[in-house]
Amino acid sequence: MEVNHRKIDIDQYDEDVLVESELCEPDPRDPAEVLNDTKQKAAAVRGSLSKGDIPGALTLVLENAPYGLNFEEAKNLNLQTLVTILNSTKATEIPAVVRSLSQDTQDTLMKYLYKGMALPGWGDVSGSVLLGWHEKVRCHRIEQ
Template sequence: MEDWRRIDIDAFDPDSGRLNVEDLKPPYEATISLAELEPKISQLRSAATSGDFATALQLLTSDPPYSADETAKARYFEAVLSVLTQVRQAEIASLIKQLSSTQIDVLIKYLYKGMSVPDGQKQGGILLSWFEKLTQNSGVAPVVRYLSDRNTV
């Protein structure tokens, strides 16, 4: 007789609900174009140049362009990187405390993206300072959520 402990009983159930790769992909809305992102990019840059970093940080962490094409994401990331690099070291902790947990999750995505691209690696010290202050404030939970999230910025 066959070893009953090694039988895959789900193979005999037609309604087992097996997942495929398409089921695991997050649902996307319509693709956002660069033209649709340009107003938000200009708002980010104007807030950063006026020194209103709290507004700029709130803007960049709310409603990130997950469904944009790669060129639009790259252009938006340039604006995000310019905002993050203009903030003084002393202000970073107070700005992070103003963010919600969802906004912190988005910020950690941008920090990791910055550390993975050449333009961000040139500003690595600043990004690591943001990362340090963020983990001091929120712990490692945002990092874990980043690693398990399929949405990319």
């Protein structure tokens, strides 16, 4: 019996292998419900931005952000909404905005910044915007 060892999935024999579905508790909501919630948040964010409330807009988009499997459309919409906020914020306002966010919200923001940097060509946002936000969040976390 010939066995091609290069085609054997050795992870099936490893009990410590990381499975994506085990990374977090699944969101109990239906994907359509999560997408609808994300669309409503995007509209509320536009309202906050029109009033100049950057911290409020960031809090809206980052708290209860869609997570888990089967929510890719909602995650992408949430990222696009966040990019809108990041692009509309002046660099001089970023430190005050970051200070106004809770630690959990800052953590979620950092996750989205890394997700934005992982996009091919960095999507609709320039690298300087993402890196500027990353620097301010990281520096604020170090100061604490």
